[in-house]
Amino acid sequence: xxxxxxxxxxxxxxxxxxxxxxxxxxxxxxxxxxxxxxxxxxxxxxxxxxxxxxxxxxxxxxxxxxxxxxxxxxxxxxxxxxxxxxxxxxxxxxxxxxxxxxxxxxxxxxxxxxxxxxxxxxxxxxxxxxxxxxxxxxxxxxxxxxxxx
Numbered sequence: 260x261x262x263x264x265x266x267x268x269x270x271x272x273x274x275x276x277x278x279x280x281x282x283x284x285x286x287x288x289x290x291x292x293x294x295x296x297x298x299x300x301x302x303x304x305x306x307x308x309x310x311x312x313x314x315x316x317x318x319x320x321x322x323x324x325x326x327x328x329x330x331x332x333x334x335x336x337x338x339x340x341x342x343x344x345x346x347x348x349x350x351x352x353x354x355x356x357x358x359x360x361x362x363x364x365x366x367x368x369x370x371x372x373x374x375x376x377x378x379x380x381x382x383x384x385x386x387x388x389x390x391x392x393x394x395x396x397x398x399x400x401x402x403x404x405x406x407x408x
Contacts, residue, residue: 268376268377268378269376269377270374270375270376270377271374271375271377271382271383271386272372272373272374273372273373273374273386273390274370274371274372275370275371275372275373275390275393276369276370277369277370277397277402277403278369280345280368280369280402281333281334281336281341281345281369282332282333283332283333283401283402284332284333284334284344284345284348284401284402285331285332285400285401286311286331286332286333286334287331288348288400288401289311289334289344289347289348290304290307290308290311292347292348292351293307293347296350296351297347307344310335310340311334311344313329314329314330314333314335315327315328315329315330316328316330332401342368345368345369346366346368348400349366349402351396351400352364352366352371352393352396352397353366355389355392355393355396356373356389356392356393358389358392359385359386359388359389359392360385361375361376361379361382361385362374362375362385362386362389363375371393373386373389373390373393374386
């Protein structure tokens with residue numbers, strides 16, 4: 260994006276923010292990707308699994324509290340490891356975006372920016388198609404409520 264500005268060109272930026280994203284990660288998918296995509300297995304895999312395991316959720320209304328139930332989704336926030344695990348979970352988005360010529364992106368935690376230089380006739384169509392593919396991937400992986408019409 261800065262190169263485009265340096266060349267006195269215009270850019271189109273699409274900003275994506277995932278609300279409650281850390282709460283929606285499917286732990287089994289994360290553990291599978293750690294093993295198969297990143298080669299994290301053995302003791303390290305067991306350690307991460309134990310970090311994610313044993314989390315419970317419950318509902319409190321006034322003085323009444325429901326029974327705790329195991330939580331299959333979500334990772335702890337406000338920790339360095341939580342951010343790292345979220346980044347690993349969402350890393351395949353890079354492969355989705357790479358399919359679209361001239362679309363660049365920046366990611367940080369639950370924020371993604373897609374941007375394209377407006378120097379071709381199809382730039383708007385390309386970034387729109389890219390957005391649709393990213394949105395589909397997010398929906399398929401539990402990070403967005405993707406409408407399937």
